[in-house]
Amino acid sequence: MEGPVLPRGAWRRGHLSTPVLELRDVSLGYRTATGWLTACEGISFSLAEGERLMLVGASGCGKSTLLGAVAGFHAPHAGQLLLDGRPVTQPGPDRMMVFQEFEQLLPWKSVADNIAYPRRLAGTPRAEGRREAETLIAQVGLTGFADAFPHTLSGGMKMRVAIARALAARPRVLLMDEPFAALDALTRRRMQDELLRLWRDFGFTLLFVTHAIEEAVALGSRILVLSPHPGRVQAVLDVPDTLEERAALEARIHRLLLPEEVALHA
Numbered sequence: 001m002e003g004p005v006l007p008r009g010a011w012r013r014g015h016l017s018t019p020v021l022e023l024r025d026v027s028l029g030y031r032t033a034t035g036w037l038t039a040c041e042g043i044s045f046s047l048a049e050g051e052r053l054m055l056v057g058a059s060g061c062g063k064s065t066l067l068g069a070v071a072g073f074h075a076p077h078a079g080q081l082l083l084d085g086r087p088v089t090q091p092g093p094d095r096m097m098v099f100q101e102f103e104q105l106l107p108w109k110s111v112a113d114n115i116a117y118p119r120r121l122a123g124t125p126r127a128e129g130r131r132e133a134e135t136l137i138a139q140v141g142l143t144g145f146a147d148a149f150p151h152t153l154s155g156g157m158k159m160r161v162a163i164a165r166a167l168a169a170r171p172r173v174l175l176m177d178e179p180f181a182a183l184d185a186l187t188r189r190r191m192q193d194e195l196l197r198l199w200r201d202f203g204f205t206l207l208f209v210t211h212a213i214e215e216a217v218a219l220g221s222r223i224l225v226l227s228p229h230p231g232r233v234q235a236v237l238d239v240p241d242t243l244e245e246r247a248a249l250e251a252r253i254h255r256l257l258l259p260e261e262v263a264l265h266a
C-alpha cells in the first residue's frame, strides 16, 4: 500500500506548546419553552496537538452539547472557546465531526466522491481529490469500494468512509460523537483498533465523546469525566500504559460515575 498521502501531522500548524483547543469556564445551554436549561457549566480544559481527549459522563450531562459547541453549532453562554487561540464563532472544515448515525454520508455520491467532497469544497482539483480519496480508502481498509454508493455498504464500512472523509479535510481537531455506539461489539472493537492505527499514521488531534468507560480507556490519552446534569468537570485523568493501571483507571471512573452501584456491590 502507498504511504499516507497526508503525512503525519500534515495539517499541523501551531507550536507544540500552544493548545489547539482551549475552553475557559465555558457554560452551554438551551432556551426552552419553560426557560433556560443549562447543559454544562464552568468547563475548562485544553487540548494539545496530537492528544486524544475522551469526554465521558452520564446521559444528559452535556457531552454532545460540548462537542457541538467546539464544532461551532452552539455559542457558549459564558466563558471562552478558542481554536488556535481564536474564538470559535461558526462551524468550519478545521473541525470535522463524525457522528454515530450510519446515514451521515451523501447518498448520491460514491465512496470516493464522499471522501473527496470536503477537499473539493476547499478548491482542490478533482484529480488530486480523487487521488487523496483513493489513498484514504486504502488506509481505512476499503480498497475496491471507491465507486460503491453508501447504501451498498455495511454500518462499519459507512463509518470507515465517514472517518476517511473527516481526515481528508485535515481538521485541526477531529470530533467524534459516540461514533461506534451503533456497531455490533466485534465491529466496534475492530474500529477502535483501526482508529488508533490511523492516529499512529496521521497524528491527528481527537476529541471523542463516549459513555463507554472501556472505550475511553482504550482510545484516550486523557479522559475528562463530567458530573451528571448539568455537567461540570469532575476529573481529568491521564491514561497509563500498563494493563493493570488501565484496569485501575476504569474502576476509578466507574466509581466516579456510578458511586451508588459501586456501594451496592461493595
Ligand SMILES: Nc1ncnc2c1ncn2[C@@H]1O[C@H](COP(=O)(O)OP(=O)(O)OP(=O)(O)O)[C@@H](O)[C@H]1O
Pocket (backbone or CB within 6 Å): 030, 031, 032, 037, 038, 039, 057, 058, 059, 060, 061, 062, 063, 064, 065, 066, 211, 229
Ligand atoms: N436542542 C435541545 N434543546 C433543549 N435541550 C436540549 C437540546 N439538546 C440537548 N438538550 C438538553 O441538554 C442536556 C445535555 O444534552 P446532551 O445531549 O448534550 O447530553 P449527552 O451527555 O450528550 O447525553 P447522551 O449521552 O444521552 O447523548 C440534556 O438535559 C438535554 O435534554
